[in-house]
Amino acid sequence: MEIPYTVEARPDTGVYNAKLGVWLFLASEVMLFGGLFSAYVLLRVGTPPELWPHGWLNVKLGTLNTVLLASSAITTLLAWAALKVKKFNHYRIYHGLTLLLAVAFLVIKSTEYNDKFHHYEIVQTDGKIADGHLVEKSADFDLVKKTGEVTLHHVRVVEKTEELADLRHAKPPGEGEVKIAAANIKKMQNYGPYHNNYLGIYFTLTILHALHILGGAIVIAFLWGPGSKMWKTEPERFTNRVEVSGLFWHFVDLVWIFLFPVLYLT
Amino acid sequence: MVTKMQSTTHATPHFQADHGHGAHHHDEGFWRTYVFSIDHKVIGIQYGITALAFLLFGFSLMLMMRWQIAHPGISIPLAGPLLEKLLGSVAAKGVMSPDLYNSFGAMHGTIMVFLAVVPLLSGMYGNYLVPLQIGANDMAFPRLNMMSYQFYFIGGIVMFASFFIPGGAAQAGWTSYPPLSEVIPTDGQTYWLIGMVFLITSSLLGSANIIATIVQLRAPGLTWMRLPFFVWSQFVASFLLLLAFPPLEAAGVMQLMDKVTGSSMFLPTGLSVGGKIANVAGGGNPLLWQHLFWFLAHPEVYVLILPALGIVAEVIANNTRKPLWGYKSLVYGSLGLGFMSFIVWAHHMYLTGMGTTIATFFQTTTMIISIPSVIILTCLLMSLWGGSIRFNTPMLFALAFLPMFGIGGLTGLPLGFSASDLHLHDTYYVIAHFHYVVAPGTIFAIFAGIYFWFPKASGRMMNEFWGRVHFWLSFIFMNLIFMPMFAQGLAGMSRRMSDGGVNYSASYFQANGIVAAGGLSNNIMYLNNTILWAAVGLGLAQIPFIINFFYSIFKGPRVTSDNPWQATTLEWQTPTPPGHGNFLTPPSVYRGPYEYSVPGHPVDFIAQDQPDKAKA
């Protein structure tokens, strides 16, 4: 039993099944990210402007990641084009590159996450707020028992949290290390999703996006590796698969093109 | 059970004709054929069985709740001790605690909508019938189809399991409004969210599959305007699922972040629960959830009604022996309904402090959306005129659907005006409104469809007498359940009351020496009792159906023809039951879907794939 139009396009609709399928899937993805973007907008307008963070993310890394994804968009396209002109080896190279770019993106993204989890805002008993990166906690550090101390570097010390919100034009924090005793700490929290709603929606959006990248990368890895056996038996169908995965990949890149300015630049 | 059913089908001659070397094929794998099958019909039946079980389960939850509403504080007969054994202190002495009541209420809504009715309409009917009716040999993506059933199944398991975790299942209503849903200190809500993510994924895969199948796999000659209306209804409903579910998925992920990581996207600053300041950053927006939820949930209600309308249209056309009246209006009406359903969502939120501009917009769109419904219902009604009406069981259910949906739909109008909703919001009037649409409405359509297509799927007929008994009892009891709720709602009785509203009743005031005006009258409170016994009656009325259903699978009279109802659409032109691959030879279509009683034609129907004799 053969299902029609798995390979060739249906004349009156002009597409083969999988292509239509992926377009439908992408339509629903647009609604998914559309929902999240509107959530972002609502959260942002609901927050007093002086509290909404700016400049909290590393624009250089963000730009680098944008470049990586943009390049991977090109390489997927080239991979498909290579198959169209029956150059399987070129396909291998381009899709391999795509894969590497995807992995590089994920690596950079996880260093960014890591950075956030080591970034602490510490409210001290005298009301001052120290904000910086954790170097280490002493072995006996215990907030409840008030023993031990933490060491931070790249520290800013401010009077009110508002002063930490807009860092776009702030001068970089000092290099030196600062030690704070647990006894002097009223509250200590790293920059996880619970820190504020900006980080909440930042993590939600980017984790979901990263999962899409991961999923896409797995598909591409499959097509590059074991899946490419199909090239020998059903070259047309294989080319279609590459095309369809490429459509998905372009969508994921496109989402990032929206995420980058929304989260990093404004 | 599934095995047995299949082996019955195996005995029919057509199936063997299709698979000449059947025996060998059969040995090949029970798992492949029945459990991990990629045949759309097997998957459809899997959906059907699972979802019917959930339907029954959802109803049992409600039955216990109705007892507690009518008799607060009194142990539930039969079920009470069992609940206590299974769930422990929340059902101490066989009495539902308010926590348990809230769990059951939330899960009744969730189960009925997401685990029973949508899987029945889109999963069972969509899967089983769409490929058959368009003359395809399977869905466009069979493997994805299997996966969507599996996701559904896992989602169901997660939801079901949540009853047995400490603290029990979700308790914040099927709407899961934060902050409530996030501050209840149990994991039920987390299970709910995870379950929903599975169910949403399943729906997305399923709906994309149905759309792709309809677009790509129509048989030669089957143009858009020759599609049976049922296929159109599935098409529109699938688009609604495809596009409306993702925002809820987004919201679900955000709520999951709030629950699991401790973020506060839906929690405002300074929340203090039970005298303690909540340990969250705050700054979130509780209404954001409501917008995202209703953005799904309004289109969702049309997912619950459109395929039902499709089933009813098929049954009516067949049993009036004439074409549907206004086929084009039906099609455009459903498309209009589909479009509009995306911009009415906030009519569920009139009381959240809505300004005049937004209220004007949503009241207007709500009134506009009632028009296509009126058109659709009118077309179905007009279709009866001039027919030669056969009153068999499927037709009885289909006919009863019409006034029931009429009542449900019409009572949506006073809810659609913000000023009258002021009095009716969150009362039993709302409960009655939508149950009239989904229970004697959609569920009747589902019953109609089961009686109608049963001979195609099993090769045997269901018993007509017991079918009628099932119909009349269900019809009477459904109305006895839901009609009194209008009166209760108008009198001001709130929904989601674990004690049926005794604290607001006049007799309670009296007994406790409270001097206050108003209070629900004794008559209104007494209706709780009426409803309870009607619900018990409704439950008993399903026994003939369940027995009839299983008995007929094995012992019902064999059909003598592949087309026992003398129908025109393609699913009846296959062997009975259809084998893997459906059609013996790929069909071609020469005419519209409802060529009944064509003047000058000797028999009163012409199948869609019958070539024009005149020309031949």
Place this chain on the structure above:
Amino acid sequence: MEKLLGLPPIAAEGGESVDQLIIYVHWLMIALFVGWITYFGLTLFRFRSSRNPRGDYQGVKNHASSYIEVAVAGVEVLLLVFVALPLWRTHAKDFPKKTDSTVIYVVAQQFAWNFRYADKDGEIGRQDMKFVTSDNLFGIDPADTSHKNAVQTLNEVHVPLGKPVIAYMSSKDVIHDFRIIAMRVAQDTIPGMRIPVHFTPTKEGRYQINCAQLCGNGHASMAQGFLVVESPEEFKKWMASKAGAATSFE
């Protein structure tokens, strides 16, 4: 019709118009449904297969149904434009002046109602949820001492007859719904928001406040709240009996 629908008694100005709308819509619904069901019954009887063995390919040939559809749409438009929209305008936009009204601030909690009367200017001072503590339920900014003496009550609130009431709704934990059936008011109380409603009581009496939004396991029993409408003299007396009230409230 009111009787038929069993709408509860009204004790506030403007309550009639809410009921009026409900009644109009129900007239429309009943008219449609009765016409519809009559036609339905007749058709089923007339075209049963024993009486009409062969169907008619054409069916209905006239356009009566289109006219009915247009008429339905027309009536809906009329109701919308001339009744529903103006009514909502009065409800949600046309507020009486604060200085002419009894102004109350409401904070709902699991599972009780807190009330605080405003000063003459209709204010209670700067409010923010971040200041909420167990002895500052209304989250009044400690730095704002302008409105110290307002009266605060739990679960029972009194208002004078015939004077408009403006009530600001909020909540400190989950969403509740402040609903007084006889006044035909209902408003969700949403934490983090402060939403006003208004009504003018026209009948003395003691009215129960319904919590009409699922708010947890005590939802069904969150029924201890009462609104007492009394004559202005009695109201004054009651106010005076509340400690510290005399200074700030007339």
